[in-house]
Amino acid sequence: MRHAMNLAVVLALSVPALAGAQTFPNAPRTDRLPNGLSVISVRTDSPGIIAYFTLVRVGARDEIEQGHSGYAHLFEHMMFRGTETYPQDRYEATIQSFGADNNAFTTQDMTVYTVTAPSSALDRVVELEADRFQHLSYTEAAYRTETGAVRGEYDMNASSPFLRMWQGLSEIAFSRHTYGHTTLGYLRDIERMPEEVEYSRSFFTRFYTPDNCTVIVAGDVDHDALMQVVRQRYGAWRGRRAQPTIPVEPEPTAGARQHVDWPSEAAPRIFLGWRQPAFVTGRRERDRRAALRTSAALRVVHGLAFSEPSPLYQRLVVDEQRAIELGSWDEDITRDPHLFVVQATLREGEAFDPILADMQATMDAFARGEVDAARLEAVKSHVRYAMLSDLETPSDVANLIAQFVGIGGSLDVLEGFLEELRAVTAEDVARVARDYLTESRRFVVTLSHGSAQ
Amino acid sequence: MKNAIAILLLAAACGGPAPEPREYPPMPDDDSAGGERLQVLAREALRDGPRMLVQRSASPVVTFRVAFDSGSAEDEAGREGVTMLTARTMAEGGAGDLTFAELSERLYPMAGRIATRVSRDQTVFVGQVHRDHAAAFYELFRDVLLRPRMEDDDFARIRQQVTTELAVNLRNADDEELGKESLQAFLYAGHPFGHPALGTEAGLARVQADDARAHRARFFCAGRATVGITGDFPEGLAAQAERDIGRLSSDACVGRAILPAPTAPEAPRVLLVHKPSAQSTAVSMGFPIDVTRAHPDYAALTLVASYLGQHRQFVGRLMQQIRGERGLNYGDYAYAEHFTQEGWSRFPVPNDGRRQQYFSIWLRPLRPETAHFAIRLAVRELRRVASEGLTQAELDHVRGFIQQYFALYLQTAGRRLGFAMDDAFYGADGDYLERMRAAWASLTLEQVNAAIRRHLRPERLSIAVVVADSEAFATALASDTPSPITYEAEVPAAVLEEDRAIVEYPLGIPRDRIQIVPLADMFAR
Numbered sequence: 001m002r003h004a005m006n007l008a009v010v011l012a013l014s015v016p017a018l019a020g021a022q023t024f025p026n027a028p029r030t031d032r033l034p035n036g037l038s039v040i041s042v043r044t045d046s047p048g049i050i051a052y053f054t055l056v057r058v059g060a061r062d063e064i065e066q067g068h069s070g071y072a073h074l075f076e077h078m079m080f081r082g083t084e085t086y087p088q089d090r091y092e093a094t095i096q097s098f099g100a101d102n103n104a105f106t107t108q109d110m111t112v113y114t115v116t117a118p119s120s121a122l123d124r125v126v127e128l129e130a131d132r133f134q135h136l137s138y139t140e141a142a143y144r145t146e147t148g149a150v151r152g153e154y155d156m157n158a159s160s161p162f163l164r165m166w167q168g169l170s171e172i173a174f175s176r177h178t179y180g181h182t183t184l185g186y187l188r189d190i191e192r193m194p195e196e197v198e199y200s201r202s203f204f205t206r207f208y209t210p211d212n213c214t215v216i217v218a219g220d221v222d223h224d225a226l227m228q229v230v231r232q233r234y235g236a237w238r239g240r241r242a243q244p245t246i247p248v249e250p251e252p253t254a255g256a257r258q259h260v261d262w263p264s265e266a267a268p269r270i271f272l273g274w275r276q277p278a279f280v281t282g283r284r285e286r287d288r289r290a291a292l293r294t295s296a297a298l299r300v301v302h303g304l305a306f307s308e309p310s311p312l313y314q315r316l317v318v319d320e321q322r323a324i325e326l327g328s329w330d331e332d333i334t335r336d337p338h339l340f341v342v343q344a345t346l347r348e349g350e351a352f353d354p355i356l357a358d359m360q361a362t363m364d365a366f367a368r369g370e371v372d373a374a375r376l377e378a379v380k381s382h383v384r385y386a387m388l389s390d391l392e393t394p395s396d397v398a399n400l401i402a403q404f405v406g407i408g409g410s411l412d413v414l415e416g417f418l419e420e421l422r423a424v425t426a427e428d429v430a431r432v433a434r435d436y437l438t439e440s441r442r443f444v445v446t447l448s449h450g451s452a453q
Numbered sequence: 454m455k456n457a458i459a460i461l462l463l464a465a466a467c468g469g470p471a472p473e474p475r476e477y478p479p480m481p482d483d484d485s486a487g488g489e490r491l492q493v494l495a496r497e498a499l500r501d502g503p504r505m506l507v508q509r510s511a512s513p514v515v516t517f518r519v520a521f522d523s524g525s526a527e528d529e530a531g532r533e534g535v536t537m538l539t540a541r542t543m544a545e546g547g548a549g550d551l552t553f554a555e556l557s558e559r560l561y562p563m564a565g566r567i568a569t570r571v572s573r574d575q576t577v578f579v580g581q582v583h584r585d586h587a588a589a590f591y592e593l594f595r596d597v598l599l600r601p602r603m604e605d606d607d608f609a610r611i612r613q614q615v616t617t618e619l620a621v622n623l624r625n626a627d628d629e630e631l632g633k634e635s636l637q638a639f640l641y642a643g644h645p646f647g648h649p650a651l652g653t654e655a656g657l658a659r660v661q662a663d664d665a666r667a668h669r670a671r672f673f674c675a676g677r678a679t680v681g682i683t684g685d686f687p688e689g690l691a692a693q694a695e696r697d698i699g700r701l702s703s704d705a706c707v708g709r710a711i712l713p714a715p716t717a718p719e720a721p722r723v724l725l726v727h728k729p730s731a732q733s734t735a736v737s738m739g740f741p742i743d744v745t746r747a748h749p750d751y752a753a754l755t756l757v758a759s760y761l762g763q764h765r766q767f768v769g770r771l772m773q774q775i776r777g778e779r780g781l782n783y784g785d786y787a788y789a790e791h792f793t794q795e796g797w798s799r800f801p802v803p804n805d806g807r808r809q810q811y812f813s814i815w816l817r818p819l820r821p822e823t824a825h826f827a828i829r830l831a832v833r834e835l836r837r838v839a840s841e842g843l844t845q846a847e848l849d850h851v852r853g854f855i856q857q858y859f860a861l862y863l864q865t866a867g868r869r870l871g872f873a874m875d876d877a878f879y880g881a882d883g884d885y886l887e888r889m890r891a892a893w894a895s896l897t898l899e900q901v902n903a904a905i906r907r908h909l910r911p912e913r914l915s916i917a918v919v920v921a922d923s924e925a926f927a928t929a930l931a932s933d934t935p936s937p938i939t940y941e942a943e944v945p946a947a948v949l950e951e952d953r954a955i956v957e958y959p960l961g962i963p964r965d966r967i968q969i970v971p972l973a974d975m976f977a978r
Binding site: 046048049080088092093096097098099100101103116118140141142144145146148149151152153155156158159160161162194262263264265266267303307308314317318319321324325345347377378379381382384385386388389392394395 | 585945
């Protein structure tokens with residue numbers, strides 16, 4: 001009873017504040033060039049610093065040809081190999097001359113190039129980025145050398161059970177869709193990469209096009225001045241994105257399970273994924289809102305079931321101490337139907353099945369409508385405040401925009417998602433649990449050292 | 454108005470001013486631990502109260518940082534890991550009137566975060582919350598520091614987690630961290646920095662909840678604390694925090710132990726961690742230096758480290774040569790002080806200060822057949838820089854980069870606060886970035902190269918390698934067997950020419966200076 005009272009007091013504090021809260025300190029401004037390049041800028045209180053992100057809507061999802069997994073990620077590397085105007089050494093020296101931090105990352109659905117730099121260098125950053133996206137040029141030797149770094153990245157990750165489990169879960173959950181392979185790609189494909197320079201060039205031509213890219217600038221930026229230089233530097237860029245037919249994964253009728261015998265000592269681990277729908281689908285606003293409501297309800301389930309204060313966490317980790325860690329990928333959103341992922345690390349000697357049964361029982365209870373109203377509101381508050389608290393730097397702001405634009409296709413989905421989140425009801429939670437979080441849609445990978453527990 | 458009322462209600466529910474800290478049992482005599490005794494160390498005097506740094510900003514995220522000048526170096530002999538268990542049980546257990554479940558439930562709707570990080574010489578508690586909830590959150594954060602419950606069940610849970618992190622994850626699931634921790638164990642054997650902040654397996658098994666309670670009373674005291682607050686926080690909160698932390702005092706409190714100097718090897722040496730299941734080879738190398746952020750040569754050494762291998766940037770020679778030109782691995786870096794990356798960023802965590810530092814090089818995992826070559830390349834490069842220094846052009850280039858790049862270290866109000874607290878830890882005057890920029894700008898080539906001659910000591914190099922076939926690797930290293938290299942790509946003639954020198958470059962490390970340690974023995978006791 002004391003719990004409920006405390007929670008009610010906190011909610012009285014939090015809910016009115018949310019109603020007027022804006023996600024960003026200033027409204028984002030958007031533009032589109034005639035060639036299809038989108039531009040989004042947000043001014044934030046970051047004197048002298050900008051984050052300049054280029055979002056390319058290409059990821060492991062687009063790797064449909066057999067034997068060619070990992071190329072979206074490979075391109076994340078190749079884009080640093082320079083152009084005729086700015087060969088790699090000159091590009092790096094120029095970036096270094098103004099002390100910028102440049103990096104990139106690849107997901108299943110997108111590749112994002114990030115530069116954080118002094119705002120005084122904006123014009124030079126636009127020049128450099130526009131040049132490499134339009135005129136990337138690399139020799140076969142440079143290509144082959146970079147495939148070595150990609151292999152090195154694979155090796156770097158291979159000592160962790162995480163990569164092996166993620167590979168396993170992807171494979172058993174997707175028989176047709178390209179989500180069946182990881183962003184790094186299969187090792188066998190990585191080993192063949194050095195021989196595939198021509199394929200790599202075609203990959204660039206097909207996906208690095210203006211209509212498939214969005215420039216996102218956050219921080220100490222003036223939108224009009226930005227657009228002036230963007231038009232100048234990117235205006236001549238031409239090309240249309242290829243439209244590969246992504247294989248459609250049939251709806252699951254039965255789950256699947258795999259066990260990994262890890263070669264050295266390892267705590268027993270569970271990777272579980274329930275097949276869930278795409279983050280947003282449909283062309284009509286009504287359909288998109290319905291999809292966002294479902295995604296918002298699933299986000300709420302993450303908090304209800306697997307956050308630190310959740311009853312399941314408290315029982316398994318705190319009270320009974322059968323699990324050492326329990327968590328879920330609450331921020332993971334995808335373009336196509338993917339997985340609602342839960343991870344657990346168990347105490348040595350603890351069996352997998354009872355823990356899996358506890359997880360499923362939690363979902364089944366939600367499906368029956370057993371949803372605590374106060375806890376539901378607490379989760380909604382948490383999601384909103386966690387998002388606001390994670391927007392400290394220009395890079396944080398640009399990253400959030402990239403996630404939602406990359407998945408949803410436009411920035412509208414961010415506010416749409418937050419509006420639907422506020423509207424999520426206990427019935428929404430019950431519905432998504434009934435529709436998606438069932439045993440027949442559940443895929444599980446377990447890992448231990450020695451025989452399965 | 455409704456908000457304000459709610460804040461008052463919540464504050465009332467939390468009990469207002471904190472009661473006196475709970476008395477805890479005295480620390481057992483060190484002899485009872487049964488571990489290997491380190492030498493008895495003299496102690497510094499305890500400060501009268503906490504240092505206070507207040508940096509009001511417009512940031513909607515309010516950050517509290519409370520750093521204690523007490524880290525794993527002060528783990529009692531035989532109870533290695535007690536600092537980690539103490540801090541984690543405080544931050545991840547119940548506090549004040551609330552159980553851990555109740556505390557979690559309070560923090561959750563406001564997305565408030567309370568975390569701790571233990572390093573060799575410091576332990577920091579960080580609280581972050583949106584300004585809408587700053588006052589309510591502070592009441593909870595304060596109780597974690599002043600009124601932690603440290604109950605047996607919470608302690609047992611944390612110990613299980615920390616033991617798994619050490620004995621399972623560090624040894625078996627992250628060869629990069631294993632390599633870096635192995636280097637520190639090698640550099641600081643017999644020194645209070647010699648075991649990981651996580652502790653040792655034997656130490657963690659021995660520590661009891663009462664040990665953690667006593668440890669807290671003895672070491673997490675006002676006289677060791679630096680308190681920082683930043684963001685758009687309510688009036689009066691900073692003063693309240695200073696008063697509250699000032700009450701963390703008891704007869705048990707003691708000053709910092711005075712650290713002995715690490716033992717420097719007379720010649721290069723190698724530690725091979727034998728891990729049969731390792732698919733790739735992790736390499737870290739380094740040597741202790743007597744330079745910290747307050748030292749006049751710190752600015753010069755940061756330039757040199759950046760030149761050799763700025764963390765995760767292509768400006769560094771090692772990154773260019775090993776990854777860029779040869780594609781041998783994912784990254785290769787150098788550091789003028791201990792470096793812990795903050796999250797997914799490329800910048801160091803604040804409040805990770807150490808009174809004694811080391812210069813290091815980190816080669817990310819290499820395919821076994823290229824590891825010997827890459828070690829040769831890195832050692833050759835280090836020796837070249839140590840003997841020849843930088844050229845004016847090299848200095849100008851790296852100085853141009855670092856003058857701008859280090860501004861990114863201080864992007865958030867929370868990080869600016871953390872760096873200011875670090876300055877207080879080191880006794881360095883003035884704003885970190887301004888101070889460094891002024892120093893970098895004024896350094897001449899002669900000054901930089903003189904600093905290199907004073908501090909870069911490759912003859913004292915310790916190299917730690919995580920490797921599957923350790924005996925064969927030891928033999929190859931000891932005999933300076935040529936390590937031919939082949940490439941998937943056609944590489945420039947200049948690179949091949951350089952390779953010819955690297956392939957047979959003598960490391961000059963005889964077999965008796967190469968030690969092989971089974972994986973299971975690492976961090977065992």
